[in-house]
Amino acid sequence: MSANRKAEVEKAVEDVDFSQNDYQVVLNTSKGKIVLDVYGDTAPGHAKNIIGLARIGFYDGVVFHRVIEGFMIQGGCPQGTGTGGPGYTIPAEFNSKSHEPGVLSMARTSDPDSAGSQFFLCVARVPHLDNQYTVFGKTADEESLKNVLEIGNVKTNAQDRPLDEVKIESAEVLVNPKAA
Structure with missing residues (x-):
């Protein structure tokens, strides 16, 4: 079992205010930058969670451990195995x-209530996941989507693990005040 990081995350998001600001999480990966708009209005618990985890450095050095072409790329496991969390x-x-x-x-x-730190980014339309998994953000620009799609095309082994490691080198949070 991973060390419980809940207190650190809660402290890291004490200043998060979705009524005043929009938030982005930037994943600086070995395949380029992925800027994500997080949906504080739609899924505030999940949005705060990823903001907090990014702020405490949880995702720094974590790999995309599962890539399924035409489906999604998955990361956020501190062990890199798909079995860990916060x-x-x-x-x-x-x-x-x-x-x-x-x-x-x-x-x-x-x-359904077992989410922790692992997330996925879709590389295609996946309707069977609608209303079954919590959507809480989306790529903010074309370059970010291009980088997600590029990761989605890496060669993998029989367990969907990339043959060449794709790593989140660092994650950061951008705070954008809403227009008055």
Whole structure:
């Protein structure tokens, strides 16, 4: 079991205010930058969670451990195996957003309330995931989507693990005040 990082994450998001600001999480990867708009209005618990994890450096050095061409790329496991997390879980926030290319959604087990730190980015339209997994963001620009799609095309082994490691070198949070 991973160390519980919940207190650190909660402290890191004390200043998050979705009524005043929009937030972006920037994943600086070995395949380029991925800028993600997070949906604080649609899935505030998940949005705060990824902001907090990014702020405490949780994602720094973590790999995309699972890549399925025509489906998604998955990261956020501190062990790089798909079995780890932040030591806590958050409840599902299912919503009407569609799983389409560039969408940020939360990975989980068969228990809808088992999400922690693992997320996936869709590389195609995946309708069977709609209302089953929490959508909480999307790529902010064409370059970010291009980089997601490029990662989605890397060669993998039989377990969907990239043959050449694709790493999140660092993650950062951008705060953008809403227009008055």
